[in-house]
Amino acid sequence: xxxxxxxxxxxxxxxxxxxxxxxxxxxxxxxxxxxxxxxxxxxxxxxxxxxxxxxxxxxxxxxxxxxxxxxxxxxxxxxxxxxxxxxxxxxxxxxxxxxxxxxxxxxxxxxxxxxxxxxxxxxxxxxxxxxxxxxxxxxxxxxxxxxxxxxxxxxxxxxxxxxxxxxxxxxxxxxxxxxxxxxxxxxxxxxxxxxxxxxxxxxxxxxxxxxxxxxxxxxxxxxxxxxxxxxxxxxxxxxxxxxxxxxxxxxxxxxxxxxxxxxxxxxxxxxxxxxxxxxxxxxxxxxxxxxxxxxxxxxxxxxxxxxxxxxxxxxxxxxxxxxxxxxxxxxxxxxxxxxxxxxxxxxxxx
Ligand code: DAH
Numbered sequence: 512x513x514x515x516x517x518x519x520x521x522x523x524x525x526x527x528x529x530x531x532x533x534x535x536x537x538x539x540x541x542x543x544x545x546x547x548x549x550x551x552x553x554x555x556x557x558x559x560x561x562x563x564x565x566x567x568x569x570x571x572x573x574x575x576x577x578x579x580x581x582x583x584x585x586x587x588x589x590x591x592x593x594x595x596x597x598x599x600x601x602x603x604x605x606x607x608x609x610x611x612x613x614x615x616x617x618x619x620x621x622x623x624x625x626x627x628x629x630x631x632x633x634x635x636x637x638x639x640x641x642x643x644x645x646x647x648x649x650x651x652x653x654x655x656x657x658x659x660x661x662x663x664x665x666x667x668x669x670x671x672x673x674x675x676x677x678x679x680x681x682x683x684x685x686x687x688x689x690x691x692x693x694x695x696x697x698x699x700x701x702x703x704x705x706x707x708x709x710x711x712x713x714x715x716x717x718x719x720x721x722x723x724x725x726x727x728x729x730x731x732x733x734x735x736x737x738x739x740x741x742x743x744x745x746x747x748x749x750x751x752x753x754x755x756x757x758x759x760x761x762x763x764x765x766x767x768x769x770x771x772x773x774x775x776x777x778x779x780x781x782x783x784x785x786x787x788x789x790x791x792x793x794x795x796x797x798x799x800x801x802x803x804x805x806x807x808x809x810x811x812x813x814x815x816x817x818x819x820x821x822x823x824x825x826x827x828x829x830x831x832x833x834x835x836x837x838x839x840x841x842x843x844x845x846x847x848x849x850x851x852x853x854x855x856x857x858x859x860x861x
Pocket of ligand 1: 687770774803825826827
């Protein structure tokens with residue numbers, strides 16, 4: 512090969528290489544390009560390997576020119592690759608762009624249910640009076656729901672509770688009141704006891720605006736030395752004042768519960784009409800809030816307390832009742848019907 516033809520060959524290769532690099536439109540194309548010129552089997556590499564076959568005069572010139580071309584092409588390749596990589600990144604960023612001018616999606620906030628609000632409020636009021644809030648099982652054994660509350664199996668009083676039974680070997684019921692937690696609490700600890708127990712209760716009843724098969728009660732129990740009926744009255748009067756304002760009067764009337772002696776039902780004078788009589792209190796001037804009484808000695812004995820040493824009072828407040836008065840809702844079924852249009856009006860966001 513003459514020196515000129517070697518020069519020509521390199522010149523032509525350079526031309527083709529630079530034109531090819533110019534044309535290469537993407538990273539895949541320049542990778543191919545790199546392979547065909549600079550790769551192990553590429554044109555320029557093959558040329559440089561073939562230098563040995565040249566004559567002694569040709570070799571240095573061809574070697575220098577070949578290596579210079581290698582440096583030039585390598586630089587050109589790297590520059591192009593940097594440009595293409597930057598362009599590819601730009602394209603990806605453009606495609607991924609987030610339009611920050613779009614309005615955000617409003618998160619859905621939950622709010623506390625009107626019944627939960629009353630439960631929370633009562634728990635707070637009782638906490639200030641020294642009561643602890645505890646919770647009990649909604650599926651109960653007949654022993655706690657009835658027996659330990661002085662309601663024997665053959666006693667007609669059992670029928671009063673319109674019980675929903677659970678099919679099981681043991682006699683299980685959906686608790687018909689929160690009172691079973693009286694025995695459960697006392698069994699767990701020695702006196703003194705001061706607890707309130709908010710929760711669901713269940714009865715098989717015809718449903719109407721003020722009866723639902725699931726409703727809510729707040730049980731209260733205080734056992735200590737020298738607890739008397741006046742403690743019960745004072746406590747419930749204070750709770751009524753906290754709930755409905757300083758003007759409220761409370762009324763006790765005799766009632767019968769197997770687990771109390773004596774037993775009472777209690778009411779407050781209607782906060783809506785101040786006791787004059789209105790739709791809410793059905794013109795009576797009074798709102799029934801629940802049952803209460805002095806804990807029956809048999810109940811204390813049943814859990815191993817000594818009725819000669821300690822005495823106590825207990826009460827069961829109707830939570831739904833209070834929530835209905837608070838919200839102005841006049842149908843107890845609205846609480847569990849899950850109609851958000853109704854509930855949202857009262858939801859308090861924590
Ligand atoms: N458990 C009763 C009921 O649901 C209410 C009640 C009455 C609870 C008297 C008491 C009480 O703690 O002493 O009908």
